[in-house]
Amino acid sequence: MSALPFLLLIGAVCAGYILNRVAAKSIRDRGDRLHSMTSYHGLFSALLILVPVLTFILFWLMLQGPVIDRLVMAGLPDGALGERGAGATQLVLAEIKSLSRGQVFGSPEEWKVAAASHLSQLHQRADWLLIVAVAALSLLLMGLARARVSADFRARQGVEGIVSGLMVFCSVVAIFTTIGIIVSLSYETLRFLKHVPLSEFLFGMNWEPQIPLREDQIAAAGAFGWLPVFLGTMVITVVALVVAVPVGLFSAIYLNEFAPRRLRAVVKPVLEILAGVPTVVYGFFAILVVAPAIRSLGQSFGLDVAPNTALAAGGVMGIMLIPFISSFADDALSAVPRTLRDGALGLGATRGEMMTTVLFPAALPGIVGGVLLAVSRAIGETMIVVMAAGLIAKLTINPLDSVTTVTVQIVTLLIGDTSFDNPKTLAAFALGMMLFLVTLMINIIALRIVRKYREAYD
Amino acid sequence: MNDMRKIERDVKMTDTKITARGVNVHYGDTHAIKDVDVDIADKTVTAFIGPSGCGKSTFLRCLNRMNDTIDICRVQGDIRLDGQDIYDKRVDPVQLRAKVGMVFQKPNPFPKSIYDNIAYGPRIHGLARSKADLDVIVEKSLRRGAIWDEVKDRLDQPGTGLSGGQQQRLCIARAIATEPEVLLMDEPCSALDPIATAQVEELIDELRRDYSVVVVTHSMQQAARVSQNTAFFHLGHLVEFNVTDQIFTNPQDSRTESYITGRIG
Ligand SMILES: Nc1ncnc2c1ncn2[C@@H]1O[C@H](COP(=O)(O)OP(=O)(O)OP(=O)(O)O)[C@@H](O)[C@H]1O
Numbered sequence A: 001m002s003a004l005p006f007l008l009l010i011g012a013v014c015a016g017y018i019l020n021r022v023a024a025k026s027i028r029d030r031g032d033r034l035h036s037m038t039s040y041h042g043l044f045s046a047l048l049i050l051v052p053v054l055t056f057i058l059f060w061l062m063l064q065g066p067v068i069d070r071l072v073m074a075g076l077p078d079g080a081l082g083e084r085g086a087g088a089t090q091l092v093l094a095e096i097k098s099l100s101r102g103q104v105f106g107s108p109e110e111w112k113v114a115a116a117s118h119l120s121q122l123h124q125r126a127d128w129l130l131i132v133a134v135a136a137l138s139l140l141l142m143g144l145a146r147a148r149v150s151a152d153f154r155a156r157q158g159v160e161g162i163v164s165g166l167m168v169f170c171s172v173v174a175i176f177t178t179i180g181i182i183v184s185l186s187y188e189t190l191r192f193l194k195h196v197p198l199s200e201f202l203f204g205m206n207w208e209p210q211i212p213l214r215e216d217q218i219a220a221a222g223a224f225g226w227l228p229v230f231l232g233t234m235v236i237t238v239v240a241l242v243v244a245v246p247v248g249l250f251s252a253i254y255l256n257e258f259a260p261r262r263l264r265a266v267v268k269p270v271l272e273i274l275a276g277v278p279t280v281v282y283g284f285f286a287i288l289v290v291a292p293a294i295r296s297l298g299q300s301f302g303l304d305v306a307p308n309t310a311l312a313a314g315g316v317m318g319i320m321l322i323p324f325i326s327s328f329a330d331d332a333l334s335a336v337p338r339t340l341r342d343g344a345l346g347l348g349a350t351r352g353e354m355m356t357t358v359l360f361p362a363a364l365p366g367i368v369g370g371v372l373l374a375v376s377r378a379i380g381e382t383m384i385v386v387m388a389a390g391l392i393a394k395l396t397i398n399p400l401d402s403v404t405t406v407t408v409q410i411v412t413l414l415i416g417d418t419s420f421d422n423p424k425t426l427a428a429f430a431l432g433m434m435l436f437l438v439t440l441m442i443n444i445i446a447l448r449i450v451r452k453y454r455e456a457y458d
Numbered sequence B: 001m002n003d004m005r006k007i008e009r010d011v012k013m014t015d016t017k018i019t020a021r022g023v024n025v026h027y028g029d030t031h032a033i034k035d036v037d038v039d040i041a042d043k044t045v046t047a048f049i050g051p052s053g054c055g056k057s058t059f060l061r062c063l064n065r066m067n068d069t070i071d072i073c074r075v076q077g078d079i080r081l082d083g084q085d086i087y088d089k090r091v092d093p094v095q096l097r098a099k100v101g102m103v104f105q106k107p108n109p110f111p112k113s114i115y116d117n118i119a120y121g122p123r124i125h126g127l128a129r130s131k132a133d134l135d136v137i138v139e140k141s142l143r144r145g146a147i148w149d150e151v152k153d154r155l156d157q158p159g160t161g162l163s164g165g166q167q168q169r170l171c172i173a174r175a176i177a178t179e180p181e182v183l184l185m186d187e188p189c190s191a192l193d194p195i196a197t198a199q200v201e202e203l204i205d206e207l208r209r210d211y212s213v214v215v216v217t218h219s220m221q222q223a224a225r226v227s228q229n230t231a232f233f234h235l236g237h238l239v240e241f242n243v244t245d246q247i248f249t250n251p252q253d254s255r256t257e258s259y260i261t262g263r264i265g
């Protein structure tokens, strides 16, 4: 039943295509010169039907449910709902819906049964209405398209116009989604700032988001200074980079310049597999293998090591970033023209000298761009740190201590029973906003550097 | 009388800088150079001519072992520089390339300053003892490359910012700065306009005083203008090798004649 409008649409599209194509052909057969090829005439008709009718169907299906629910609820006998709250009203509606599907629990009231049959009746009617509307609209558009077929109708331009319109629409969707995210984030952040002053949030040295949820609860007043949290993120990021940058770079250099071709054919795919490992798995690796190892190693030196160190979380995150950096560096190195390598070798440079004096400087901007993108990934990485980093915000840069990160705090603030009007939950949005701003800034810088580097050899 | 003749022969002997005997080159299954024998004389310009794909670049790259950098390339045969087998195990290709410099078809200045481009070779080979030394080498090389006047006020600017012709002369100057004994040039003028070409040709003629120069070229006129000896390659064979005048006025092989009169190409 619900597939019928779509089948109808497909039929109409095909019919429109054939109709216009045949019409155009007959004009051509009469001996007139067509401006556009006959297939463009067909396509024009097909697109002219497809786009509006499909939009219409989708909107209809989206609105049908809520509108009918409203109608049913409005049609209930007076006083049936009584003084119930919004939640209870939802329950009644759900009950009516399951009744209409034939699932009867116990013995429902008379008015609910009546409402249920009203509901299914409305749905049936709406389905038929949709089919009729689709048919009518399709016929109308088919007629419109057919009327335009003539020797000098610019069907190709028409098709190109519609297609480029569709492409614009698709890119606009992405942009508007981003804008929507920013707007909702800013809105919640502003609400948060009503509870906590901006200066305290930005420059406060304490992060203790435990506030009383009920009047009678005993808890601290809560402190919302993001600095210790952000510092934790930075510590873990730095640890991750210390692991990832040298290893990634050297593996890229080795693969690019020194590795025999057979080895390269094996190692490169392996690195790419490493990039595909889910971060949860890295998280397991961090808590089960790396953290205990670091702990026992540290203790054997007599060091005081926390069970969930920044070192473990950051180190494993670094492993996650290795393929990212090495593939960026590999691309940057391969982009250096072969003539430059030959030039250096031809002057009697060894491969190592060629690498360090010509190849590496020439590829440096691309490599830096890749590292910056890795930084913004490390800052935003969530799963590994949720599993392997701590929860308490501490103002420390000791990698053997336990630190928390912005993403961890966002997760812990938002899980569990929360209502969206106290500063504790709103703080998550403020943190999210800051994270967004920081990574945005880093990405902009990275993209600028990468773009500049692209121009270097043109 | 007898003595005189002996001396003359000795001069001829030492005059030969590079001797190649029975050189064969394969790229995988492609047989690119087939049994080539050639003698490159010192302090002369030798031109390699021949239709595209006949193996001129390949043979040129054998002379400084640049073919080593191509995985699938195999070189067989005997190539001697001053009597020393350059494919001998004891010869370091890196040192060989310092002695046998190369200029490529496409100008390839490093994305560094003009000064650093020229100083590149002297630095990696430790030719300069001090900064002042290096300055002297850079200026001398740029002068010999006939580009000093154009760049002397902007030595710290990137070499990639020069025009194509200037870049090519920069690359030649860069090759000279390493003080090679032989200079290989693979179509050095193919990216240049007639004026820059004339400058480079003049430069090549100049270089003949100190170096042995090998030039690959597609221009018969260029070969005739700058070279003393000419080698004609065809399908991997060295068809004819002789004094340039002879090749162009009185070719022995019919293929050479067809090529220089424009019938094969
Ligand atoms: N890197 C390579 N890999 C495989 N085959 C190659 C390679 N370089 C050259 N060849 C082959 O070797 C042969 C000779 O090539 P070469 O570049 O020496 O010709 P050429 O005389 O320099 O031509 P041109 O005048 O066009 O530069 C050609 O058949 C070419 O296909």
Ligand SMILES: [Mg+2]
Residues within 6 Å of the ligand: B056, B057, B058, B186
């Ligand atoms: Mg060539």
